[in-house]
Amino acid sequence: MRFQDKVVIITGAAGGIGLAAVRRFASEGAHILAVDLEGSDLDAAIAEADPFGVKVFSQPADCSQASDVSAYVERCLDEFGRLDVLFNNAGIEGRIIGLMDYPEDDFDQVINVNLRGVWLGMKYSGPAMIANGGGSIVNTASTAGLLGARGLSAYVASKHGVVGLTKSAALELVPQGVRVNAVCPSPIETRMMRSLEQGFGGDQAEMIRKDLASRNPMGRYGEPDEVAALVAFLASDDASYINGGIYTVDGGSVNGR
Ligand SMILES: NC(=O)c1ccc[n+]([C@@H]2O[C@H](COP(=O)([O-])OP(=O)(O)OC[C@H]3O[C@@H](n4cnc5c(N)ncnc54)[C@H](O)[C@@H]3O)[C@@H](O)[C@H]2O)c1
Numbered sequence: 658m659r660f661q662d663k664v665v666i667i668t669g670a671a672g673g674i675g676l677a678a679v680r681r682f683a684s685e686g687a688h689i690l691a692v693d694l695e696g697s698d699l700d701a702a703i704a705e706a707d708p709f710g711v712k713v714f715s716q717p718a719d720c721s722q723a724s725d726v727s728a729y730v731e732r733c734l735d736e737f738g739r740l741d742v743l744f745n746n747a748g749i750e751g752r753i754i755g756l757m758d759y760p761e762d763d764f765d766q767v768i769n770v771n772l773r774g775v776w777l778g779m780k781y782s783g784p785a786m787i788a789n790g791g792g793s794i795v796n797t798a799s800t801a802g803l804l805g806a807r808g809l810s811a812y813v814a815s816k817h818g819v820v821g822l823t824k825s826a827a828l829e830l831v832p833q834g835v836r837v838n839a840v841c842p843s844p845i846e847t848r849m850m851r852s853l854e855q856g857f858g859g860d861q862a863e864m865i866r867k868d869l870a871s872r873n874p875m876g877r878y879g880e881p882d883e884v885a886a887l888v889a890f891l892a893s894d895d896a897s898y899i900n901g902g903i904y905t906v907d908g909g910s911v912n913g914r
């Protein structure tokens with residue numbers, strides 16, 4: 658029970674990786690504030706944690722808006738009186754379109770959610786953790802934070818930004834007891850990949866899926882639980898000397914084919 662009596666905020670908690678993280682942290686004793694967009698299925702996040710007998714609350718928030726981010730940190734302190742871990746995970750894939758044709762508003766939205774949202778999460782949760790004697794932040798980047806991808810310039814730029822933010826935050830916050838790391842998943846079985854397969858393949862989406870899976874050295878996509886396991890490790894005291902690390906969870910795909 659690495660997170661007994663600890664308090665964890667999970668953003669994007671109603672999504673595939675978020676739900677797996679709720680389950681994983683709850684199974685290890687954490688109390689949870691599940692954050693996602695208004696109208697998303699936050700009840701599903703509550704249901705994932707319920708069987709473990711921990712306290713779990715949900716907070717609708719748009720992570721790209723400072724007022725929403727500061728409100729979710731406030732809610733956490735009101736409900737639990739402390740904050741130990743932030744899993745800064747909310748994200749969107751954006752449109753699949755060449756960079757010369759990419760609409761400005763869409764580009765801005767991807768950067769605002771994926772990069773600004775991660776920065777805001779650290780900006781507002783950092784002081785709460787420091788007041789508590791320290792904590793741990795895990796940001797969700799992507800293998801798209803390490804490699805380029807045609808048609809996904811905004812997403813790729815945002816995830817490279819998350820990698821850079823993580824490295825800088827790790828230097829700034831660790832003297833005050835807050836470790837910051839990032840995870841870089843390759844394709845994982847969630848809604849986001851269904852959307853990308855559809856975007857790249859249209860009615861050939863299944864072919865795109867098989868092609869992407871076959872290009873992975875392990876011949877498959879990852880499972881959300883496999884990402885959550887790494888996140889929980891990095892957030893825990895087992896990772897007490899790990900700071901500013903950028904960890905792939907990708908079956909080895911960034912190493913080549
Ligand atoms: N699935 C993959 O293959 C994959 C690979 C690498 C990285 N990632 C990253 O993992 C994270 C989780 O993605 P997922 O695969 O679970 O996809 P998902 O679409 O299932 O989940 C994303 C969640 O983020 C929420 N969200 C979107 N915009 C938000 C906002 N402005 N404020 C608050 N919440 C918001 C969505 O409502 C959704 O519940 C994302 O950051 C994504 O970029 C996913």
